[in-house]
Amino acid sequence: MEEFAVEFDAWAYDLRPRLPPEGLPREQVSAGRVYPPGYIDNLIQTARGAGIDMKRPPLIPNTRKAHEATEFAKDAGRLLPFHRTVYRAYWEAEENIGEAEVLCRLGAECGLDAAQLRNALTDGRHAERVEEQITWARSAGITGVPTFIFEEKFALVGAQEYEVFQDVARRVVERRGEG
């Protein structure tokens, strides 16, 4: 944000906990779901306005490994670029971000050591951390993503206008010291 120095962190959420490791076709996951007329088109238009060429990827992948890779990127000081790259890879390029090889290639594009990332995904060294984050989100009552937590005190849910973030940020800073 322009007027605040922001310390950004990303925590995992498991939006579809029953997905198999290989993921599932979108049409299967969405079977029976009815969207209001124009809902998807509006979503795509809104994304386009934010510079995102949003598609509807045919596969809904299991994201556990993507979250583990995110933790790896965090430890390597490359959280933001990796986080953004994975989102773009899925929603714009329709890549299978459930595959370790895809994640390693994306990681390399962000300056990560692909071989080390592959080892980390294979031995699952970040799996427990990801599980803890998902457990915390559930216990905190988070049901929608993205949810933005400001200084452990305020939650902002969903894609919001920049001005909303500004307003919340100002309020949070103003209330510092109030306990």
Next chain:
Amino acid sequence: MESWVVGYDGDADVERHSGATEEAVAQNPELRIRAVSDYI
């Protein structure tokens, strides 16, 4: 000798010693934001 002279690092140390730096940080410290999200 004043303790801040040890490891003296120019004007930044003078500011730090005088409290100017702490004051600036206290006025506008980093805002911690955690995004809880899934990629799908």
